[in-house]
Amino acid sequence: DIQMTQSQSSLSASVGDRVTITCQASQSIGMYLNWYQQKPGKAPKILIYAASSLQTGVPTRFSGSGSGTDFTLTISSLQPEDFATYFCQQTYNTPRTFGQGTRVEIK
Amino acid sequence: QVQLQESGPGLVKPSGTLSLTCAVSGGSISSTKWWSWVRQPPGKGLEWIGEIYHSGRTNYNPSLKSRVTISVDKSKNEFSLKLSSVTAADTALYYCAREGSSSTNLSYYYAMDVWGQGTTVTVSS
Numbered sequence: 289d290i291q292m293t294q295s296q297s298s299l300s301a302s303v304g305d306r307v308t309i310t311c312q313a314s315q316s317i318g319m320y321l322n323w324y325q326q327k328p329g330k331a332p333k334i335l336i337y338a339a340s341s342l343q344t345g346v347p348t349r350f351s352g353s354g355s356g357t358d359f360t361l362t363i364s365s366l367q368p369e370d371f372a373t374y375f376c377q378q379t380y381n382t383p384r385t386f387g388q389g390t391r392v393e394i395k
Numbered sequence: 396q397v398q399l400q401e402s403g404p405g406l407v408k409p410s411g412t413l414s415l416t417c418a419v420s421g422g423s424i425s426s427t428k429w430w431s432w433v434r435q436p437p438g439k440g441l442e443w444i445g446e447i448y449h450s451g452r453t454n455y456n457p458s459l460k461s462r463v464t465i466s467v468d469k470s471k472n473e474f475s476l477k478l479s480s481v482t483a484a485d486t487a488l489y490y491c492a493r494e495g496s497s498s499t500n501l502s503y504y505y506a507m508d509v510w511g512q513g514t515t516v517t518v519s520s
Contacts (some may be wrong), residue, residue, distance in 0.1 A: 289457070292432055318502075319474040319499075319502075319504070320504060320505075322506045322507075324507075330512075331492075331510035331511065331512060331513055332441065332490075332507070332510060333510075334506050334507060334508050336507075337502035337504055337506035337508075338497065338498060338499050338502075338506075341497065341499060341504070343506075347464070349471065359492055375440065375441055377441075377506075377507075379494075379504065379505040382446075382454040382456075383443050383445075383454075383456040383457060383458075384431075384441075384443040384446075385443065385456075386442070386443070387440070388440045389440050389441075
């Protein structure tokens with residue numbers, strides 16, 4: 289299985305901050321990397337697919353980058369509604385695997 | 396727009412079989428999508444269980460493969476999960492999801508773009 293590692297289990301930030309969340313794959317996965325946002329009691333929501341493509345309807349303050357083994361999700365200016373947990377996921381092969389999540393908390 | 400709704404018992408006895416169904420509305424299960432199950436133990440991350448195509452083709456997580464069966468009922472526009480020999484470790488919030496694809500630079504990329512609200516299953520006597 290491909291292991292996905294999010295090195296930050298949590299981070300604290302303020303509204304308006306630029307936030308960067310990282311994800312590393314245990315082997316090269318090209319651009320087969322997705323980012324999801326999950327709020328408490330809710331299902332995950334797709335934000336970014338194919339490493340850098342913004343899902344329709346997702347605010348442009350979210351962006352993704354990277355390829356191969358190292359990926360980044362950036363929130364350019366954190367908004368109150370962005371406090372949530374973010375997961376990366378590889379779809380290079382099955383089994384699909386997720387990172388353990390990065391919780392973005394209010395500073 | 397497509398919506399998914401999980402249903403099934405919220406309590407299963409140890410060594411029993413967990414059975415859940417995901418009803419698909421607003422679209423056909425026979426579309427060119429994969430239909431997935433994902434679970435999330437309390438306070439933990441996401442674990443992919445497996446997926447099915449409308450043809451009946453399946454892919455399972457090897458860690459669960461010996462206990463998992465995913466099936467599709469096209470007449471009812473739904474798909475189902477069965478997990479046998481459950482233990483407390485199978486207690487989780489279970490989600491069904493649609494895995495769609497997008498073409499970029501001649502490659503197809505997959506993502507779970509529609510999710511059910513999730514259903515909690517507790518394994519306890």
